[in-house]
Amino acid sequence: MTTWHEDGSTLVLPPKAAVTASAWRHHHILDLDDFTADEIELVLHIADSMKEVLARPVKKVPALRGRTVMTLFYENSTRTRLSFELAAKSLSADVSNLTASASSITKGESLIDTLLTLESLGADVVIMRHPQSGAPNLAAQHIKGSVINAGDGWHAHPSQALLDMYTMKAHKGAVKGLKVTIIGDTKHSRVSRSNIWGLTIMGAEVTVCSPPTLLPVGLREPGDNFPRVRIEPDINKAIAGADVVMVLRLQLERMQTGLLPSMREYIQIYQVNEERLKLAKPDALVMHPGPMNEGLEISSGVAHGSQSVVNEQVTNGVAVRMALLYLLAGGKKA
Amino acid sequence: MPVKVIMTAEDIRRTLARIAHEIIEHNKSLSGLILVGMLTRGVPLAKRLAANIKTFEGTDIPVGILDISLYRDDLDSREFKPLLNSTLIPGDISQKTIILVDDVLYTGRSTRAALDALIDFGRPHAIQLAVLVDRGHRELPIRADYIGKNIPSAHSEEIKVELTETDTIDQVAIYPAQEEGQ
CATH class of the missing domain: 3.40.50.1370 (Aspartate/ornithine carbamoyltransferase)
Structure with a gap:
């Protein structure tokens, strides 16, 4: 992080990042096993900037204005869902939350049908938690938008x-x-x-x-x-x-x-x-x-x-999730 | 290789001295001023202006850094997302006069993004704009308060400001058209 000195004399330019944004090639985030060290480094670098945004008086930037982020949780969660929701809102995305227990899923709607419904409603990013390992991988094969795995079974988070x-x-x-x-x-x-x-x-x-x-x-x-x-x-x-x-x-x-x-x-x-x-x-x-x-x-x-x-892990979670949303939905529309 | 060098190191030095004097003349009180450099090359320019004002008037003017990437209106059309850097605004900007510093004023879209970003930090008394080069072709109703040099240019040309802090030399030059901007 850059340090601020009152007289401006010792103000230094932010260090050049060791990576460039072109290192990024993911459309979904399902697990880290297919990440390179450069991609992880890029997420951490962008999260640093996002942490600075979260420290401002107005904790909101317009980067994802007009994008729709939906959370689809088949399991209970406090911090992960809130953290993703806050991250999306801080980037000015529109956020909708779907909890399995309070939806048509209780009437027997299948996972794929539910996802297609979210897609028809305009989801650019679906953030998903499911008790079955691999469910987000299946989801990623059926929708055009990005899928972020927010925890699947014993598999990945x-x-x-x-x-x-x-x-x-x-x-x-x-x-x-x-x-x-x-x-x-x-x-x-x-x-x-x-x-x-x-x-x-x-x-x-x-x-x-x-x-x-x-x-x-x-x-x-x-x-x-x-x-x-x-x-x-x-x-x-x-x-x-x-x-x-x-x-x-x-x-x-x-x-x-x-x-x-x-x-x-x-x-x-x-x-x-x-x-x-x-x-x-x-x-x-x-x-x-x-x-x-x-x-x-x-x-x-x-x-x-x-x-x-x-507690710091929880705070940092918002910045890191902002970085992920920015990398997935912040650029050119696919 | 540049087609034509428009400003040499000496030209840049004299221009920044003149802009510093204009800032001093234009703002009766220097105590409420903050210089904010837009990344990347606005930052060293803001620092040099602060150093000049210190030499001429003995007053320290705080310098901030602004990264406008998250406020750009062309995020959707760029092949690669910009790599973000941290913004650093010294203290509360409410009631302060901000002098926004950039290297080149062109379409005005970066300035628009910078104004949006600054206003999220508070309600400054005024925002003024200082640029080393104004190359015309505005797409938004934006003008600069302090201009180093007006350089009428064609859209296809690239005007490049190089500074020792970020590049190897101090120089402003016109380069032939490139496939993609820098």
């Missing part, structure tokens, strides 16, 4: 991974070379999957620490399905020397389905607490995609401690 990387870059200067430890239920976590892709593409060193029953099978054999990460079942060894400790939400139904013996055991072995956090670098960041179960996967002290950037 690309905008969350991008805002996580934006937050890391804001604090650490670069994502490349960072030691990032992801702790918790990586198997059922779309956030962790997208982060593993994004972080490895950007050149970070990823360590995953999960109970054996909550570790994705494919992660043990890197290849087309997963990039190479370090698997460390011992939480103390996993956290040691980390720049970023990313904690995932433990869904309580994992206990009921027998994947974990008891909540107390999970807390004992895998909870990120003050004592364990001391093993990370002194300036390590603590991240959590939310919503948090305080006292379960993360202690309250760590969740609200000085190293926690959980």
